[in-house]
Amino acid sequence: EVQLVxxxxxxxxxxxxxxxxxxxxxxxxxxxxxxWVRQMPGKGLEWMGIIYPADSETRYSPSFEGQVTISAxxxxxxxxxxxxxxxxxxxxxxxxxxxxxYWGQGTLVTVTS
Amino acid sequence: DVVMTQSPLSLPVTLGQSASISCRSSQSLIYSxxxxxxxxxxxxxxxxxxxxxxxxxxxxxxxxxxxxxxGSGTDFTLKISRVEAEDVGVYYCMQGTYWPQTFGQGTxxxxx
Numbered sequence: 001e002v003q004l005v006x007x008x009x010x011x012x013x014x015x016x017x018x019x020x021x022x023x024x025x026x027x028x029x030x031x032x033x034x035x036w037v038r039q040m041p042g043k044g045l046e047w048m049g050i051i052y053p054a055d056s057e058t059r060y061s062p063s064f065e066g067q068v069t070i071s072a073x074x075x076x077x078x079x080x081x082x083x084x085x086x087x088x089x090x091x092x093x094x095x096x097x098x099x100x101x102y103w104g105q106g107t108l109v110t111v112t113s
Numbered sequence: 114d115v116v117m118t119q120s121p122l123s124l125p126v127t128l129g130q131s132a133s134i135s136c137r138s139s140q141s142l143i144y145s146x147x148x149x150x151x152x153x154x155x156x157x158x159x160x161x162x163x164x165x166x167x168x169x170x171x172x173x174x175x176x177x178x179x180x181x182x183x184g185s186g187t188d189f190t191l192k193i194s195r196v197e198a199e200d201v202g203v204y205y206c207m208q209g210t211y212w213p214q215t216f217g218q219g220t221x222x223x224x225x
Contacts, residue, residue: 035214037162044203044205044216044217044218044219045154045156045162045205045207045216045219046216047213047214047215047216059212059213061114061212061213062114062213063213095161095162100152100164100167100207100209101164101167101173103161103162103163104161105161106161
């Protein structure tokens, strides 16, 4: 059974860094692209970027280029989404997704002073 | 980016009746391999999105046959026949032909 299990909710201050994770199981991790999707409170879905774990090739949506970093560790079948300096506007639910079919449970990130 | 436009944005429906959601793309979604990468997702309140339909009209496993997708080029439709209470939520179309992939604004389905 394919499962994507994300790390837990986070509360951070503006300017802090954060890395959230997505642990994948039930399939060959290096075979499929993993993506990250943002959903701001009460809003719709936005693609942030995708990574191919076999070689870490990464593509970012122009709206998120330079704002976040997507990475993967194929030794532990885990993908990551990293911010070096959070803003209040990063407050959102973040989902990892594999081939659009399998979704993680979401990680709620709250950035507040 | 390819803009996906859904209508209506709110859809009150009577239990047992059918409902249709339209999705239009700002350019053709036919890819060079001949496929059209248009998916439909359901997001129930408090849950992660779930894909219902892929490549216009293919139902994912476990999706009731009350859900059907159709369309071509730039115009697509999701139809829900015999709406049930469990169908309440927000429905999104998404194009996967071009990067970045883009979603429609979402259509909120509620029971009258």
